[in-house]
Amino acid sequence: MKKIAVLGAGSWGTALSMVLADNQYTVSLWSHRKEQAEEISKKHINNKYLPGVVLPLAIHGTSSLEEALEDAAAVLLVVPAKAMRDVLKKVRSILKHPVLFIHGVKGIEPGTFKRMSEVIEEEIPEQLRQAVVVLSGPSHAEEVSQRHPTTVAVASKDLEAARKAQDIFFNHYFRVYTNEDIIGVEIGGALKNIIALGAGVSDGLGYGDNAKAALITRGLSEISRLGTKLGAFPLTFIGLTGMGDLIVTCTSVHSRNWRAGNMLGKGKNLDDVLAHMGMVVEGVRTAEAAYALAKKEDVDMPITSAIYQVLFEGKQPKEAVDELMGRDKKDEIAAFSESLVEKISKEL
Known part of the structure; x- marks a missing residue:
C-alpha cells in the first residue's frame, strides 16, 4: 500500500486524507501541533476541524515532518497560503x-502575490519534484468527510501528472477532472474567497437573493478579467474551479469566508471576526493580494476594491454597497476586458 504525506491537518487536509484512505493509501497526516497529531492517531478524530467524524485507521497523525515524508510517493500540501513557503523550506531540507507535489491551497502568498504552484517550484529543487499539481473545485470539507458526491479538478503544466493525481483521488463519491490551465485553476480558487466575503456581507446587511446573484455574476467577471490578464484560459472560469467553486463558497454556511463576511455585514470588526472564526479565512489576505495585482495589471475590479476598503480601510459595508450601485452606467458585455473577449472568440 503506497503512502502519501498530507501536510496540514485542518478540515480540508483531513477530508482529503479520508478520500486517500478510502482509495487504499496509507496516509501520514502532519500537524505542527503534537496534541492534534496524537488525537488523530490514537482517537481517530480531529475534533476541532471535523467534529463528529471518525477517521479511517489508515490515517496516521504525526507532528514529525521526517516521519510524514519518509517513503512517501506523493506530498499533498494543505497549509495556509501564508505558511506555504516556510513549510516547503523544511520539506526541502528533509x-x-x-x-x-499536489496542493489544495486556495490562496495567494502575501507580499509576493505568487500562486502556490510558483512557490512550490521556487522552494523545491527539480530533482525532488516529479511535477506540481493543484486540486481545486466546489468542495466543502464537511461534505467530503460525509462522503457526499463531490466533483473537483486537478491541473498541472504536465498533463500526465494531472492524470496521475486524478487516479490517486478518483472514487465513487469524489469525481476528478483534469485541466492543463494551472493559472486559471489557482486564480479561480483563490479569488472566489473574496467574492464569498462580499456575499456574506450582503447577507449580513439583510439584502436578498437579487443582490447576491448580481454579486456572484459580476464577481466572476472580475476574476476572469484578472485571471486572463495573468495568462489563464478564459473558459476555465465557467468550469468547476471558477463558477462552480464560486457558487458553493458564496451560498453555503459551511464557507468560512461567507461566515466572516456575514459577521462583517452585521457590524463586527475584522479582528473580532477572525478571533471568532478560529480558522484561517483565506479571502482576507487574498483580497489584499488581488487589490495590489489589479492595480499592477491595470484591471478594473470594483467589488474586490470595495471588499479591500471594508477590510483594511475601515469603510462601512453599506457605504461600500451604495458606492458600487452608484457607479457609472456600463454595457454588460463591454465591461469584459478586450483581451478576455478576444481569447474566448479565438477558442470558440
Whole structure:
C-alpha cells in the first residue's frame, strides 16, 4: 500500500486524507501541533476541524515532518497560503527522493502575490519534484468527510501528472477532472474567497437573493478579467474551479469566508471576526493580494476594491454597497476586458 504525506491537518487536509484512505493509501497526516497529531492517531478524530467524524485507521497523525515524508510517493500540501513557503523550506531540507507535489491551497502568498504552484517550484529543487499539481473545485470539507458526491479538478503544466493525481483521488463519491490551465485553476480558487466575503456581507446587511446573484455574476467577471490578464484560459472560469467553486463558497454556511463576511455585514470588526472564526479565512489576505495585482495589471475590479476598503480601510459595508450601485452606467458585455473577449472568440 503506497503512502502519501498530507501536510496540514485542518478540515480540508483531513477530508482529503479520508478520500486517500478510502482509495487504499496509507496516509501520514502532519500537524505542527503534537496534541492534534496524537488525537488523530490514537482517537481517530480531529475534533476541532471535523467534529463528529471518525477517521479511517489508515490515517496516521504525526507532528514529525521526517516521519510524514519518509517513503512517501506523493506530498499533498494543505497549509495556509501564508505558511506555504516556510513549510516547503523544511520539506526541502528533509526530503531525500523525488515525489509528486499536489496542493489544495486556495490562496495567494502575501507580499509576493505568487500562486502556490510558483512557490512550490521556487522552494523545491527539480530533482525532488516529479511535477506540481493543484486540486481545486466546489468542495466543502464537511461534505467530503460525509462522503457526499463531490466533483473537483486537478491541473498541472504536465498533463500526465494531472492524470496521475486524478487516479490517486478518483472514487465513487469524489469525481476528478483534469485541466492543463494551472493559472486559471489557482486564480479561480483563490479569488472566489473574496467574492464569498462580499456575499456574506450582503447577507449580513439583510439584502436578498437579487443582490447576491448580481454579486456572484459580476464577481466572476472580475476574476476572469484578472485571471486572463495573468495568462489563464478564459473558459476555465465557467468550469468547476471558477463558477462552480464560486457558487458553493458564496451560498453555503459551511464557507468560512461567507461566515466572516456575514459577521462583517452585521457590524463586527475584522479582528473580532477572525478571533471568532478560529480558522484561517483565506479571502482576507487574498483580497489584499488581488487589490495590489489589479492595480499592477491595470484591471478594473470594483467589488474586490470595495471588499479591500471594508477590510483594511475601515469603510462601512453599506457605504461600500451604495458606492458600487452608484457607479457609472456600463454595457454588460463591454465591461469584459478586450483581451478576455478576444481569447474566448479565438477558442470558440
